[in-house]
Amino acid sequence: MDAEAVVDVSGEKSFSSQLRSWQQRMEEALAARLPAAELVPERLHAAMRYAVLGGGKRVRPVLLFATARTLGLTERHVEGAACAVELIHAYSLVHDDLPAMDNDDLRRGKPTCHRAYDEATAVLVGDALQPLAFELLARDVALPADAGIRLRLIEMLAQASGSLGMAGGQAIDLAAKGRRLAVSEVEAMHERKTGALIRASVMMAAACVPRLSEDAQTALERYARAVGLAFQIKDDVLDATGDVATLGKAVGADVRQARSTYAVLSGVGAARERMQRLHEQAHEALEQFGTAAEPLWAVSTWLLARRN
């Protein structure tokens, strides 16, 4: 299954089939690692599966797989880490959607977790997905066996999701509601809220390669930083220009909530130009890897062109 031919990314078609294969792989990998819905407490386990399975672009796992391929690893080497990162991402969506946070009713075209179940269950779903992510990094078989590498992965994921990473970015975002930020402040917020976990996805795959050169690590870090920011700007543009049927969630929320976003602050045109420049920076960062980096380049193209 992981032995699909090396992707010829110049052909958009072959990447999209690779993408579907990675997404399908993740659906199965996550389903196998989540507790069965028949296990006590059934309602919590059913809600965990509801929150994680059956949708999502799997951007972070795709970044892990593409980085693995670029560095000569197989999907099997990083699958456990891909699941861990996606569980953290899924928990953050469940908590961000809560009434006390963004109060969203729709996610991936379905009722949000607290709507489909109840608020207390949604809090517990997020709380229970977190330790499952760290447990996978500690003992999943689809990861390098080396204990030192695993500890490094745990440290990276913990930092990316904690108060100096994703959770901190969400706190900054909440505090900024109704206040007009400078573009630089918006970037600093995004760097944590979505950027930290996107960077971790690339760098955790890199950490699975023993003795990867400093140069390669720096290049991947630059790539991930550019892609992470472009990803968030794209989200802002989609919120301003997309429609609910394509996006699977409410649109126009940023303007209504007086949120400072790229699209709101600079206008959609300037936001698109910034994205294009970041996309080029991402490409440049990959130069030293030559054609081996084609999967990562294709991911950046995909994220830029996506419609949801």
Next chain:
Amino acid sequence: MDAEAVVDVSGEKSFSSQLRSWQQRMEEALAARLPAAELVPERLHAAMRYAVLGGGKRVRPVLLFATARTLGLTERHVEGAACAVELIHAYSLVHDDLPAMDNDDLRRGKPTCHRAYDEATAVLVGDALQPLAFELLARDVALPADAGIRLRLIEMLAQASGSLGMAGGQAIDLAAKGRRLAVSEVEAMHERKTGALIRASVMMAAACVPRLSEDAQTALERYARAVGLAFQIKDDVLDATGDVATLGKAVGADVRQARSTYAVLSGVGAARERMQRLHEQAHEALEQFGTAAEPLWAVSTWLLARRN
């Protein structure tokens, strides 16, 4: 009959000074490991410190320290793990107190986190304390350096706090509200909700000893199981008989919320008898350690006699 009578006066006195010293040590250890309140995002970091510092019996760290002493380790060997377990416990209190969960206003004699700050911040405080706990296990210096031991600690804490442990116990508790449970169901719920983390406290300290015998592990597990259940029954009795000034939280909530507890189901007298039997079981489990186990025996006595 009275547990306090079992410990001789001088022993009791020296344990209470040991206890204060452990609690003081934890206050400093946690303060040093939490992000400074001046660090961005300041409000989140201040709220994290508010939720963790300045109070609490530190039952779980005390169990770690007492187990370490029994097994010939120093506090320094397990301090990182003691902090990790306490961060998980602290996050669980913050989330359990939320309006969507138990909706409590008072905790340790202070306003609960969502009262002192706001609900969104309280959600994020819990979310950010979790990864900090796992980060400590991955890299804190006050732990055995051995990477394999650290991975085992991470696995143990993750399992104890996840959907088959603490978070699952809370889900079972919520689902049971307003429904009369059998005593055996109450025990099964407590086994996860508070028992899992208490057992993990003892067993994580044990996991810091390389090649500890199966016999010793089984004995410690028996001790921890008995102490964990006795601890929860004591909580139920205190809720039924204590006063708000001593407890630092609302009392009588269990009866008002029609919660099935030992004290509600069996009456306070029967609950006290069950505690006493568990206390004796805990003592018996420690026999093989001889006088080395005095710290663990003293902890059980303390937990039985406590007034809050």
